Amino acid sequence: MKKVIFEYVDGNMAGYEWRWEVSLERLDSGSFTLSAEQTLIEADDFDEPLEVNPVSGLVLGEDIFEAFQGLVSEICGDGVDFDLEDVAKNVAALDSATGRRFLHGEELLEQRAFRERKTEQIETEARLSRFKSKIEELTSGLSDEAEKLGTTEIRSPKERVQTYLKSRLMRFEELPSKETAFTEVLAWDENVSPSIQDGWTILKYRQTSDIHGTGGICPYCGFEVRAKPLASRWNANCQCGANLDYLGQAHLKNE
Structure with a gap:
């Protein structure tokens, strides 16, 4: 009918x-x-x-x-x-x-979305719990001290690498090697110099692109941001409040 x-x-x-x-x-x-x-x-x-x-x-x-x-x-x-x-x-x-x-x-639909988010949260927490000791092991020896870039405070090397490891774990359900994590998050610091414009700190960041989408690694917190769908021009917001643009710059409002 x-x-x-x-x-x-x-x-x-x-x-x-x-x-x-x-x-x-x-x-x-x-x-x-x-x-x-x-x-x-x-x-x-x-x-x-x-x-x-x-x-x-x-x-x-x-x-x-x-x-x-x-x-x-x-x-x-x-x-x-x-x-x-x-x-x-x-x-x-x-x-x-x-x-x-x-x-x-x-x-x-809102109720369904809430249930799905809740289920995803439970699964994520369980996964992170299983790998907690491994993440601590991989980041042992890294500094816990937050760093300053101009007037902007960014998270410590240890916290940034841990955040990167957790974001990779949530996306791929496995951890990258220690060498990969350090290279992706910390080696990039050697080539980073901030600029300040109209109350914003601007940093270059390491861009990434694979079958899962286009994005990059936030230089302020270490989270691997993804913009969907795969695109050549995009902006994406990181969980720390930074905005990553397709030109390879990450913008964070100065507090």
Whole structure:
């Protein structure tokens, strides 16, 4: 069974006009497919309706809600208003329970995201706990004293290397060698000289790029930052508050 759950009419200053119909189809398998079809109301003879890919394999109302938001944004642009209750009623005509979950989709998605973050946090803490003694062993002998770059205080060599090791462990589930960690975090210090501009300390940082994304190692705290997706131009925020740009400079506001 297939039902139109949302309609949107739009046009432009040239006098062209079109209508979008977003439909939801319930398949025999119990899953749903979300699709959109454009009808040209006022157009040139050679114009053809735009086509968008359907979203299939949807099961829960909150997943339909998320897909619906993305599809409407794609075909109508950001900021398009729609009556959530009306759309939910149309969804409920196919399945009442799915319609209710669609209506509360935003809340349900937030709850799911919270559970996922909680699970990830527990797994991360367990992993870090298993490798705690190894990380201490790898960084034994490094200074615990914080360092000054101009007016900016950066974390101690030991803390920076430990932060780097933990970030690698969380991403790859294994630790790099001691030599790699020292080279990536500390050897870079030899070529680093800060500049101060308008209350910001600016440092060059070691850039990294692999199949997991583009990024770099924060010179202030040692955390390996990733910007997704893999891109040539990007900015990324580190957990310490620094901003790493694609030009190879890390900016940290002076306190």
